[in-house]
Amino acid sequence: MVDDVFDEVGLKVENLHASYGAVEVLRGLDFEVASKGVSVILGANGAGKTTTLRAICNMCSTSGSVVLGEEDISRAGTADIVRKGVAHVPQGRGTFPELSVLDNLMIGAYTRKDKEVKDDVDRWFEIFPRLSERSDQLAGSLSGGEQQMLAVARALMCRPRLLLLDEPSLGLAPLIIEDLFERFTTLNKETGLTMLVVEQNANLALDMADYGYVIESGEITLHGSADKLKNDPAVQEAYLGA
């Protein structure tokens, strides 16, 4: 479909600490996302999953190193990290409720200066026809599933090298979740877009991912290939409901 759109690049995180005020949430994480790969971070509520993604984008106070491809981005500001190719779909979608669907996509391309923005809008409208039908509606009036599609499409409008997804399944009906994850898989397979997903729905996430990390109280306690984690008794008990 669109092989040349996304540059593949890996992510390497070392000794990542993050805190909100005096509360330290991440206590020295080390992990990697392979170029063109999909990695997933599993963990219970409050383990630090969302904070991990926020720390990568420097949205909280952090220390440690975050290397995108060859470049250390740990000191850059959030807006500049986005300019370097990291797209982040935050928890709760983070769409612009008072802007139309089309404007949400257009602002997604804010960092771009090329002439193909309109083509990309058409592409995502083709992939998500529901959004196309609602092009002029305010994003705040969309259903949860449509908002999640919009959030993803908006993130991809900046032609990222790395896509961060924070609990994309949250609050969505099972059928919609399945459809959404199929789209993520297709996106990764067809474009080689590198992805890091935080997810409570471990089954779905491990099906899509090729590598996984388990995080507990701000530390990584287990990691391995997705297959290995699926068969790990501790993971099965804690996250797969086996």
Added chain:
Amino acid sequence: MNWNFDVLPDFIFNGLSLGAIYGTVALALVLIFKATTLINFATGELAMLGAFLVYVLHMEQGIWLWLSMLLAMLLSAGLGVLIERSLTRPFDPEDHLPVVLITLGLFLIINAVAGDIWNYQVRILSNPFGKFPDWVPSVGGDRFVEVLGSRLKYQSIGIWVTLALALFILGLILNKTKAGLAFRAVSSNVESARLVGVHTGRTLGFGWAIASAFGTLGAVLVAPQLGGVNPNMMATILIYALAGAALGGLDSLGGAVLGGILVGLIQAVLVTWGGVVVFGQLYMSILQLAAAFLIILIVLLFRPAGLFGTRRVERV
């Protein structure tokens, strides 16, 4: 009671033109409120400073009035950017108190500095809409046309046309430019705006710039009604503009303009004309100010979001 309907159109025209000015200043308030959810109490004094810039450029330096207005609006916009960058950006945007205190401080400082430079006497500033230009065919007098047996002043028409034009340009900037899209995005969701690569500080500076330019426009338009410019000229106007913004909805640009116009109408028709009907004489300024506070109070009590403001309702 003396229902003097003959003069009612006069009061309506007057209310509509004062209201348009309140709407212009209310717009300056709302532009900053939308993006930051804080009230810039220095709006009026910045506008007054802009009017004095016009005074200096036009009355003292002899530059063409309209060019002076344009230059003053640009200079005000630059000052707005400077204030945003140096005085508000260092503070945590989630913490409103320091920035609100800073705008209050700016209010006092600008007023004092202007008073020191120009003292507190009223100085005459040319009226951009004093007389109909020569190319307009004679329509009654050189300052008004007769409508419904009342005098519709050229000044009122000029204010309406200017505001309509300014609103049209603002609409173009906000809806057709990338900077405008970024401004709307920051107003809607600051964190997500950062996540699409918008530098939110610069975008807020852009908002301050437009707001300051609009404030200056409002001050220049209101000056002839006050007899000229003086450092205290905007104090009550700011309160009427606040009432208008609260009435229309602090986060609605269109609401701000309509709210300002409504406040002008309420003042002129209900308070002034009604005052004459009930009491048989004018109780202008005191009642008008009281009415503005009453409007703010009633709106906050019964409809905190204002007539056109949004209570954030979203589907999840």
